[in-house]
Amino acid sequence: xxxxxxxxxxVDEKWKDAFIQLKNVIDENIPxxxxxxxxxxxxxxxxxxxxxPNGYHCNKDTPLPFLSFAAQKRYxxxxxxxxxxxxxxxxxxxNEYPKHMDTKLNMGKSCIRFTNPKKIPYSLIGELVSKMSVxxxxxIYEKNVNQTTKK
Numbered sequence: 343x344x345x346x347x348x349x350x351x352x353v354d355e356k357w358k359d360a361f362i363q364l365k366n367v368i369d370e371n372i373p374x375x376x377x378x379x380x381x382x383x384x385x386x387x388x389x390x391x392x393x394x395p396n397g398y399h400c401n402k403d404t405p406l407p408f409l410s411f412a413a414q415k416r417y418x419x420x421x422x423x424x425x426x427x428x429x430x431x432x433x434x435x436x437n438e439y440p441k442h443m444d445t446k447l448n449m450g451k452s453c454i455r456f457t458n459p460k461k462i463p464y465s466l467i468g469e470l471v472s473k474m475s476v477x478x479x480x481x482i483y484e485k486n487v488n489q490t491t492k493k
Contacts, residue, residue, distance in 0.1 A: 345380040357413040360459035364411060364418065364467065373469040374406055375476035384412035384421075399487050408479055409471065411463050417448075417455040420467065424474045426452035427482040435470055442466040 343351070353361045365385065376387040388405035391397055394462075398404040410421040425432040439447045442463035445493070448455040456462045474482075 346385045349380065349385055350464055352357055352437065353413040354415075357418055357459055360456070361411075361413050361451050361460055363464060364420070364462060367468045368409065368411070368471050371472040372409070373472065373475045377405070379405065381407055381410065382407070384410045386410035387406060389480060392479055393476060396435045406480070406483060408474075408476075417457045418462070420456070421452050421453045422454065422470065423452055424479060424482065425454075425470070427479075428474070431470075434473075435466075438466055438469075439463070 350365065368387070372387055375389070375393060377390045378385060378387055380386065381388060386407055387409040388407050390405050391403075394406050396402065397457065398406050407421075408423050410419075412419045419425075423479065425435055433476075442465065443461065445458070445461055448457065
């Protein structure tokens with residue numbers, strides 16, 4: 343059993359079915375080239391070092407993070423670096439969310455939190471996940487890192 347399977351196995355029963363369904367939606371919709379690994383203690387889709395040898399700016403030996411998800415005590419968290427790095431994608435998501443949900447969007451800069459396992463907009467998450475290829479993510483990441491390092 344790999345680390346991701348172990349994590350999935352240990353998700354609290356309250357969140358387990360929703361968490362498995364979320365993983366399945368991500369698996370079905372994530373563009374080719376991302377790799378599922380354990381990163382920062384949670385299942386994560388990354389750009390492997392074989393595809394982007396520069397790695398993550400914080401640690402060059404770490405694959406470039408893209409999307410992670412975790413079952414916390416009070417919610418399921420979906421961390422999508424693309425909505426943090428691309429204002430147009432964030433705007434699209436914020437405008438689409440109310441069309442799929444009757445609850446208020448609960449999010450931080452890249453973290454979307456779902457506090458009710460029965461109220462997760464899986465089709466919207468699938469669409470969000472599908473909107474950015476590995477190549478697009480690398481371009482956005484490099485642009486944002488270069489802007490940050492020039493300041």
